[in-house]
Amino acid sequence: MPLKLSITDAGFEEDFVKLLGMKRESDADVDAAVANIIADVRARGDEAVCEYTNRFDRLNIDASGMAVTAAEVDAALDEVDADLLKSLELAATRIRSYHEKQMPTDERYTDETGVELGWRWRAVSAAGLYVPGGLASYPSSVLMNAIPAKVAGVERLVMVVPTPDNKMNPLVLAAARIAGVDEIYRIGGAQAVAALAYGTQTIKPVDKIVGPGNAFVAAAKRRVFGQVGIDMIAGPSEILVVADGSNDPSWVAADLLSQAEHDPVAQSILITDDAGFADRVQVAIDAHLEKLPRAEIAGASWRDFGAIVLVENLSQAPALVDRIAPEHLELAVDDPDALAEDIHHAGAIFLGRYTPEAIGDYVAGPNHVLPTARSARFSSGLGVLDFVKRSSLIKCTPESLAKIGPAAIALAESEGLQAHGLSVAIRSNQM
Ligand SMILES: NC(=O)c1ccc[n+]([C@@H]2O[C@H](COP(=O)([O-])OP(=O)(O)OC[C@H]3O[C@@H](n4cnc5c(N)ncnc54)[C@H](O)[C@@H]3O)[C@@H](O)[C@H]2O)c1
Ligand SMILES: N[C@H](CO)Cc1c[nH]c[nH+]1
Ligand SMILES: [Zn+2]
Incomplete structure (x- = not known):
């Protein structure tokens, strides 16, 4: 069975840290x-x-x-x-x-000293x-x-x-x-x-x-x-669904299984404020698994790495989401944009009940190669920026070099790097 956590339980913090530390890919x-x-x-x-x-x-x-x-x-x-x-x-x-x-x-x-600056990709x-x-x-x-x-x-x-x-x-x-x-x-x-x-x-x-x-x-x-x-690091897939009790449990169950079916070590997590809804999602997962051809993989992933986190109020969700920093985040609530405002760390955010994560896997347009294993805290999904790099451009004239050169010479001397100072001074009559 997947982990079941409730924010009102005395041991919640300890269990949540355990969930964050689940070893899935770095053995x-x-x-x-x-x-x-x-x-x-x-x-x-x-x-x-x-x-x-x-x-x-x-x-x-x-x-x-x-x-x-x-x-x-x-x-x-x-x-x-x-x-x-x-x-x-x-x-x-x-x-x-x-x-x-x-x-x-x-x-x-060109800045105020006459130095030309810029960058190119x-x-x-x-x-x-x-x-x-x-x-x-x-x-x-x-x-x-x-x-x-x-x-x-x-x-x-x-x-x-x-x-x-x-x-x-x-x-x-x-x-x-x-x-x-x-x-x-x-x-x-x-x-x-x-x-x-x-x-x-x-x-x-x-x-x-x-x-x-x-x-x-x-x-x-x-x-x-x-x-x-x-x-x-774009490893085994992950999905975190934040859902209120107004969702169809069968839809949310399918979303959780959509990523579980990638790999027995994929991870699917549900955060909800409705305990009855959480139970209905579990029932729906079992029903879907009866029919899905990849039930063995998806079932193993849900059993070994899945989790249901019960909160008192969905306003408690963003802080938990940020600590998980999931690859994919679905916000299946009435006002997903408002909830998203409070979330800082997720590879891709799917807004509203009609935006299943799977649409992003194929045809939405944004990239589906996304950071996993909590690396959305510091990484973004694959994009054009991953294939380009930036060179800085600097161009001085005799006049602009004379204006900013003395500060460089002073700093070079303070670092004990005389050749640095010399290479500036020699061009700007500061010797
Ligand atoms: N994060 C993302 O953006 C994203 C996108 C798509 C898929 N995925 C993930 O990519 C993964 C795809 O995994 P996959 O296994 O289907 O294909 P894969 O191509 O990643 O891995 C297959 C290779 O793993 C190696 N391998 C398997 N067992 C091994 C062993 N015991 N020792 C050494 N090497 C071994 C083999 O060389 C094999 O060719 C899934 O976890 C899926 O969730 C992630
Ligand atoms: N969900 C995967 C990224 O974690 C990408 C993918 C490709 N095909 C289906 N899904
Ligand atoms: Zn997928």
Whole structure:
């Protein structure tokens, strides 16, 4: 059964801290396994990548079989149902239009001393896009990864995707074609992240790795950070629903299960002010689980990591939400905007009873690659800004250098860095 907490219980604070500390993705054994895989890929390149791929995804490939060819992508496109392709194109259009609005602008101005200042944005040269594929396949994640990279102007888009038992969903390849991915490799897990970060004989290294994945992928991204950039920790999915008693329990139950069905270590939490409603949601969850094909995964997630938190009044919810800092937050209440005003930490906020989280997973437009494991306290969802970086611009004239130079010379001397002072003084007759 999921955890049941009530804010009026004496032990509430202790139980809530326990809920926050639930270990879902950062086990020491996962990290140790990942460290070994990364070291091995660095040492042996393709050979190690293929060995791990064959072991974990039950394939039988060597280096020549890692890349997905253009002919395979063509064949996949032919295979995809026309209506499904239309849905994918609609999603792509909406995602592109949302992300185009995120493109930051350059700035240039002259200050009162005559110094010209500013900044300019440039894209990273090569991005590695991790598309998960272990327990489910994610054409939608191809679009969410690749479209913002393309909007930002990244030149080389390299996608990795595991294909357990050598089964590739043709829609994944169709999405890659629609989004303009340049290279695709049928590899996943920590070995794929290591190959992207350090390069192998077949795969040239990238500058930044983005995308969601399971605990192994999240741990690998943490470990290669520094060698390459990463977007964030986007691990096993999470949903937090804040709902009053006026909701249909069956709708809220479906929302909780929508994220639980991703992974046995996904997490779904309900905060409500109505104990009877909480019971009705549990009944509805049991009923949905009777029929859902992924009941085993969703049921395990709800049982082991789910929680129902009972509050006296929904005005107590924002403080709890902020401490959880969920990946997805649904506010199923009469005035969701008012409640949202008091919330600071959530990857994406779904406002009102008619905005199920799943609409954001596919077609709303904002990115579904979002920070998990409470990292929404300091990270944002994937976007164009993840694929660009900013260079500062500084331009002095003899006159403006003479105006601000003396302060620089004084500060350089105070730091004992005479060459710094000299390089300013030598240009501005201050020696
Ligand atoms: N936060 C987000 O934005 C977001 C978006 C989509 C999906 N997700 C999450 O992504 C995850 C996808 O997970 P998945 O498993 O389906 O696919 P995945 O591609 O992330 O992981 C599959 C890979 O894990 C590796 N692996 C599995 N068992 C291993 C072991 N014992 N040792 C070493 N490596 C091992 C294998 O290499 C395999 O290829 C889910 O947790 C889902 O909730 C998150
Ligand atoms: N909910 C996932 C992010 O946690 C994204 C996704 C893709 N497909 C379905 N869902
Ligand atoms: Zn989802």
